[in-house]
Amino acid sequence: MKRPRHFHSPLLIAVLLGVLLLAACAPTAKRPVEPSQKTPAKPYEGTELTLASMTDQYVTAFRYLIPKFEEKTGVRIVLDELGYVDLYSKLTADFVAHTGNYDLMTVDIVWTGEYAQNKYTLPLDDFMARDKAALALDDIMPVAWTLGEWEDAHWAYPLAGYANVLNYRKDVLDEAGLEPPRTQEELLAYARKLTDKDKGFYGVALLGAKGPPAAQDYMAFVQQHGGGILDADGNIAINTPENVEILKFFGELFEYAPPGATDYWWDQRETAFRSGKVAMMEGWSIARAGYENPEISSVVGKVDIALAPVEGMKPKYGFGGWGIGINADSKHAEAAWAFIKWLSSPEIQKEWIRHDGAPIRRSTLEDPELNEAYPWFPILLESFEKGDGDYRPRIPQYSIIQDALGVAVNAYLVGEMGAQEALDQAQARVEENMR
Amino acid sequence: MRSRFKRSIFFVEKHYLLLLAPLLVFVAAIALYPLLFSFYISFFKYRLTDPNQARTFLGLANYINAFHDKTVVTAIRNTFVFVAGTVSIELVLGLGLALLFSGKSRGMRVMRSFLIIPMALPSLVVGLVWKSLYNVDFGVIPYYLKQLGLDMGRGPLGEIKLAMPAVILIDIWQWTPLVMIIFLAGLKSLPREPYEAARVDGASRWQSFWRITLPLLKPTILIVLLLRTMQGFKVFDIIYAATGGGPGTATTVLNYHIYTVGMVFFKMGYAAALANILLIIVAVLAVLYIIVLQRQQI
Known part of the structure; x- marks a missing residue:
């Protein structure tokens, strides 16, 4: 029997399908670039950068400032706004696979060591040495360099400095005849005094949710008691007797916090404070301006801030915030650096602050106009001057510590285990995962 | 020829x-x-974030370690509780709803399409919505329960004893409609003759349900059991969004723990071993279901 002539047709179909597939996968045509001459003023014209940003308050400032930078330089910046957990895992995946999807990224202070050790981001020292004259480096607060500095190299540039401060309700404390607490013992005593459970009013708002919130809030209280997560030699020392006592103190504070506080992330703690349910709340200074915004706050004009209450030590205040780094795999490092340079320049920093950014420069913090608009800047300045950016260990293993503490602290707060047992378990979990 | x-x-x-x-x-x-x-x-020690990308051969160590890992044991227990809770209740509720809505009137059809909405929502969204509903300080559900004079403590997702039932309820809300749809299809395919014969013999509706409907629905029940058990073992989004495995470890299911090991610690070898353990558990259960239900059918 002769083979039918249509024998080749399936093969033909397959080939055609393949061609179609390939065609579909081909890169889409680039957006038509306006025919403009490449002047030296716009050397990066047409470059496209992708910026991965945490959805903190400063993202508003990015949204406002990026178009201005685009207009000035012709660089296009795609802003990808991500929550804390997503940002961390997306960035890690991008770094590990060397896909280079993100050129720029906001880098949490606590990721510094990890990023430096693995060389995820580009060390910026060459850029900084080259452009020294234009950067006004001396003007940047010394503590702000902890946002990205690791073993004498800069893996991220300071972007937004946060100070741990005490927010309190002026009206409530006045009525009770109290001054803002200066020590941790006073904080606890006042929280007890101001709590009125029948009226649904509580002394203090805290972070207790399993994961980063519980871990970070606990570490803030460890710092305020003069303790630490690492010992003097830099070894992991979570389950020390001091830390167990501090965990018990932290647990006691929760008795005067809203009942749902063991489930609070940052946003819910903010909601609790802004809705007028609590008298005091320690937190990052960047949230301060929002309390005066009637759209999101029902405590407008009733809030003031004070230095964080500390116990038994020479005052040091928790410092945190974000740096901005350039992906080591980025193909547009020069353009990315141009953005960082522009953003951190003293003039643009003022705009950055006015649109919910956070300060890194002394000149910004001492600017008379800004001080008028933000009367709490002197407190920030003092907190920054005595800032401690290392209370959450910025070591490469930070995320392991945070995860272990996040489980243990929450387990203690909800009564699953005792304080000693919880911290023992955290210590074991860290040691086991560092191997 | x-x-x-x-x-x-x-x-x-x-x-x-x-x-x-x-x-x-x-x-x-x-x-x-x-x-x-x-x-x-899964036979290697393989840290994704290791700059050298070194893979050290460990043999079965990852699998053996898993059973000495307290969190894994808790997670497996929690997973079984979750699966047992969701599958049993969804099965009963789904069958009940299917019987209720098997009618052909227009109202029934409208109701049926409404009931499908939860299934169409992404689980992550469902988890976040319920997290807000459950919030003890601002949420709707605790608000009304408090009005009834109940002490809500730290709230449904904050109390160790309440968290698992609360999460199970979310899953039931989302996936019972799927079970209902499968049962509706099963009911439609049943022959009419046995019912007519039963009615002639004077059987009550209850009797015809127990003696005819249920036995004839066995293949459908098997499908539902298989599908929901497998999905239950793989639950992640709802837990991730609503509790993050908390409070403490009360809702840490195996899949969530695998995510932590893999995407937080980036220990890929160990995570792969845990995932394979999950796969084996599901496979064994699936085979058991099929054997048991098919034997009864003969």
Whole structure:
């Protein structure tokens, strides 16, 4: 029997399908670039950068400032706004696979060591040495360099400095005849005094949710008691007797916090404070301006801030915030650096602050106009001057510590285990995962 | 004649194979390869964030360690509680709803389409919505329960004893409609004759349900059990969004723990070993279901 002539047709179909597939996968045509001459003023014209940003308050400032930078330089910046957990895992995946999807990224202070050790981001020292004259480096607060500095190299540039401060309700404390607490013992005593459970009013708002919130809030209280997560030699020392006592103190504070506080992330703690349910709340200074915004706050004009209450030590205040780094795999490092340079320049920093950014420069913090608009800047300045950016260990293993503490602290707060047992378990979990 | 027939079958098959080839290559690339790779790396110590990308051969150590890992044991227990809770309640509720809405009136059809809405929502969204509803300080559900004079403590997702039932309730809300739809299809395919015969013999509706409907629905029940058990073991989004495995470890299910090991600690070898353990548990259960239910059918 002769083979039918249509024998080749399936093969033909397959080939055609393949061609179609390939065609579909081909890169889409680039957006038509306006025919403009490449002047030296716009050397990066047409470059496209992708910026991965945490959805903190400063993202508003990015949204406002990026178009201005685009207009000035012709660089296009795609802003990808991500929550804390997503940002961390997306960035890690991008770094590990060397896909280079993100050129720029906001880098949490606590990721510094990890990023430096693995060389995820580009060390910026060459850029900084080259452009020294234009950067006004001396003007940047010394503590702000902890946002990205690791073993004498800069893996991220300071972007937004946060100070741990005490927010309190002026009206409530006045009525009770109290001054803002200066020590941790006073904080606890006042929280007890101001709590009125029948009226649904509580002394203090805290972070207790399993994961980063519980871990970070606990570490803030460890710092305020003069303790630490690492010992003097830099070894992991979570389950020390001091830390167990501090965990018990932290647990006691929760008795005067809203009942749902063991489930609070940052946003819910903010909601609790802004809705007028609590008298005091320690937190990052960047949230301060929002309390005066009637759209999101029902405590407008009733809030003031004070230095964080500390116990038994020479005052040091928790410092945190974000740096901005350039992906080591980025193909547009020069353009990315141009953005960082522009953003951190003293003039643009003022705009950055006015649109919910956070300060890194002394000149910004001492600017008379800004001080008028933000009367709490002197407190920030003092907190920054005595800032401690290392209370959450910025070591490469930070995320392991945070995860272990996040489980243990929450387990203690909800009564699953005792304080000693919880911290023992955290210590074991860290040691086991560092191997 | 016969050989010609045979040849044409062969000939047709060849065509089929050729046409199927792209799909087979595709399946091998996206399903088979990752599966084999995960088996392979589960015998290694492999940290994704290790700058040298070193893989150290460990043999079965990852699997043995898993059973000495307290969190894994808790997670497996929690997973079984979650699966037992969701599957049993969804089965009963789904069957009940299917019987209720099997009618043909227009109202029934409208109601049925409303009930499908939860299923159409992404689980992550469902988890976040319920997290807000459950919030003890601002949420709706605790608000009304408090009005009734109940002490809500730290709230449904904050109390160790309440968290698991609360999460199970979310899953039930989302997936009972799917069970209902499967049962509706099952009910539609039942023969009418046995019911008519039963009515002639004077059987009550209750009797005909127990003696006719249920036995005839066995294949459908098997499908529901298999589908929901497998999905239950793989639950992640709802837990991730609503509790993050908390409070403490009260809702840490195995899949969530695998995520922590893999995507927080980036210990890929160990995570792969845990994932394979999950796979084995599900496979064994699936085979058991099929054996038990098929034996009863004969």
